[in-house]
Amino acid sequence: MKTIFESCKFGPLKLKNRLVRSATWENMTTENGHMTPRLYDIYKILAENEVGLIITGYANVVTEEQPNPGMMGIYDDFSLTDYRKLTDSVHKHGSRIILQIAYGGTKTTYNVGERTIYAPSNVPERSTGTCGTPMTKKDIKYIVQAFADAARRAKECGF
Numbered sequence: 001m002k003t004i005f006e007s008c009k010f011g012p013l014k015l016k017n018r019l020v021r022s023a024t025w026e027n028m029t030t031e032n033g034h035m036t037p038r039l040y041d042i043y044k045i046l047a048e049n050e051v052g053l054i055i056t057g058y059a060n061v062v063t064e065e066q067p068n069p070g071m072m073g074i075y076d077d078f079s080l081t082d083y084r085k086l087t088d089s090v091h092k093h094g095s096r097i098i099l100q101i102a103y104g105g106t107k108t109t110y111n112v113g114e115r116t117i118y119a120p121s122n123v124p125e126r127s128t129g130t131c132g133t134p135m136t137k138k139d140i141k142y143i144v145q146a147f148a149d150a151a152r153r154a155k156e157c158g159f
Ligand SMILES: Cc1cc2nc3c(=O)[nH]c(=O)nc-3n(C[C@H](O)[C@H](O)[C@H](O)COP(=O)(O)O)c2cc1C
Pocket: 022, 023, 024, 025, 026, 056, 057, 058, 100
């Protein structure tokens, strides 16, 4: 524990200490995955209180796929201004922030039946029982591109 407040490297990132907030879905965005004042406050408080690295809860990469309510969205350029404000508020305290980008797939029971959920096959997922739509090559390309676009947006916003 004596090194906990010493700086260290995490891959290419230099961190001011070894305190990490593990990825946590807060269920605090708007319905569309936009930031809210409560959510900004959480990240500000973490950064103010010496958390050197903050990993966000997972952010969905395509509009139609939100596996949990209140999760962040990074599927569109709408989010760029909001997320820049978020990363600025964290960087101001010398902390770093990583956006976790994800496609939840069949690991969900949220809004099932109302949206397309891609999966490798039509075998139900063991823990949720949710059955997805087997992906075509075109679907796979679509999701790969969505991840690439989300990563580009995250970088542009300072994550
Ligand atoms: C409320 C809650 C939300 C979570 N959300 C995410 C998430 O969005 N992404 C993720 O990878 N892990 C998520 N996790 C898992 C945590 O990041 C962590 O791995 C887990 O809680 C185990 O760590 P612990 O033993 O320190 O509690 C979540 C955990 C909790 C309790």
